Amino acid sequence: MPILEVHHIEKHFGATRVLEDISFSLEEGRALAIIGSSGSGKTTLLRCLNFLETPDRGQILVRGKTLFDAGDPATQRESEIRKKRLHFGMVFQSFHLFPQYTALENVTLAPRLLAKERPDFKSTRREICGEIERRGKELLDQMGLADRARHYPHQLSGGQQQRVAIARALAMKPDILCFDEPTSALDPELTGEVLKVIRSLAEQKTTMIIVTHEMAFARDVADQVIFMDRGVIVEQGEARQVIERPARERTRQFLARYAQQ
Numbered sequence: 001m002p003i004l005e006v007h008h009i010e011k012h013f014g015a016t017r018v019l020e021d022i023s024f025s026l027e028e029g030r031a032l033a034i035i036g037s038s039g040s041g042k043t044t045l046l047r048c049l050n051f052l053e054t055p056d057r058g059q060i061l062v063r064g065k066t067l068f069d070a071g072d073p074a075t076q077r078e079s080e081i082r083k084k085r086l087h088f089g090m091v092f093q094s095f096h097l098f099p100q101y102t103a104l105e106n107v108t109l110a111p112r113l114l115a116k117e118r119p120d121f122k123s124t125r126r127e128i129c130g131e132i133e134r135r136g137k138e139l140l141d142q143m144g145l146a147d148r149a150r151h152y153p154h155q156l157s158g159g160q161q162q163r164v165a166i167a168r169a170l171a172m173k174p175d176i177l178c179f180d181e182p183t184s185a186l187d188p189e190l191t192g193e194v195l196k197v198i199r200s201l202a203e204q205k206t207t208m209i210i211v212t213h214e215m216a217f218a219r220d221v222a223d224q225v226i227f228m229d230r231g232v233i234v235e236q237g238e239a240r241q242v243i244e245r246p247a248r249e250r251t252r253q254f255l256a257r258y259a260q261q
Contacts, residue, residue, distance in 0.1 A: 001064055003028040003207055004049075004176055009058035011044055018044045020231045022058070026176070026224075029205035033212055033222035033239065037254060041231040042211045046180050049209070050088045051081050062087045062175055089169030089177045093184045095161040097153040103164045104149040107171050108136040114172075132171075139167035143197060159190035163197055177201070179210040195221075215258055219243040227251045 002025035011019040019041045026032050034042045047053040049060065051068070054076065060068040067084045069075045097106050111132045115121055121128060140149050143163040153161055162182060169177055179198065183191040195217050201208060202221045212218055218225055218239060225242040227235045227250075235248045246252050 002026055003063055005059075005061040005064075006049070007059040007061075009045070009048060009055045009060070011041075011048055011053060011055050018231050019048065019055070022233055024226060024233065024236060026207065026209065028207050030223040031202045031206075031208040031210060031221060032224050032226065033210045033218035034226045034228060035212065035215065035218055035254075036228035040228040042228055043180050045228070046090070046178050046209065046211055049176075050090050050178060051084050086172055087175045089172055089174035091162070091165050091169050091177070091179045091182050093181050095153070095158070095165045095185070097161055097164060097168075099153050102150050102152055103140060103145060103156065103160075103167075104133070104136050106153070106164055107139055107167045108132050110168070111135075111171050136167070136171060139170055140164070142170075143167050144193075157190060158186045159193045162186065162194050166194075166197060166201075175207065177206055177208045179208065179212070181211050181213065183212075183214065213258075215243060215255065227254065229254065 004026040006022060006024050009019055009022040010017070022045060034045065036042055044053060048055045055068065055070055057070045059066060059070070066075060067087065098109070101109065112129065115128050115132060118128070137146070137149060140146055143166060145160060145163055145167070148156060148160060156164065182198070183194050186194060195214065198208070198210065199221050210218070210222065222239040224237060225239045226233055227242060227246070229250055235242055235246060235251045242251065243255065246255060
């Protein structure tokens, strides 16, 4: 059974159809790259998966459980949205770190807030907080930032800030890690260090969805690729097949334009 199933998702903003009949699935431990021109609906799709936007139609299932069904109001209750977001770790284009907190505090903030809701928090607070801090340090070490744990965002480069953001998303132990063009806000010399981290996560079989304009990266790291254009999925399949031998003319035209840039 796939870890993620998306069935017939649609999203409209007024009369504008941003997503139309989007369906795909993702197996656990695989990386999916979503490519396409700006305005093709890639970011909106991620925002629907993370419940930052509400689809107008369709269903989203994780591990066989229906998280969202446009025809079932019970799946759209505001009180349930936060719980559903825990399934998806989100790494945005901009880093969105809290400037008043250190790198380690940014990584551990959400787990600490969530821990306070545990019935045993008062009696085991020291143990719980100690474990959260230990995991936060491990994640920063995994990102190559062990020596930056006490630094504030303004003391970090853009690449380092984005790696803190990745650690923060991983701290919640999501089922699926989502990246929305994670290198678009970085200078070229910093892009490589973030892509290296994502490549390492793929090698560790982290389940990921990556919206990216890095075609070579998508070809070499992703297991499967979806090409979107004007709100629809034009083509999807194994990464090298789609990028090196696309079956659809619209895909070929997009990749040809990209190669000329």
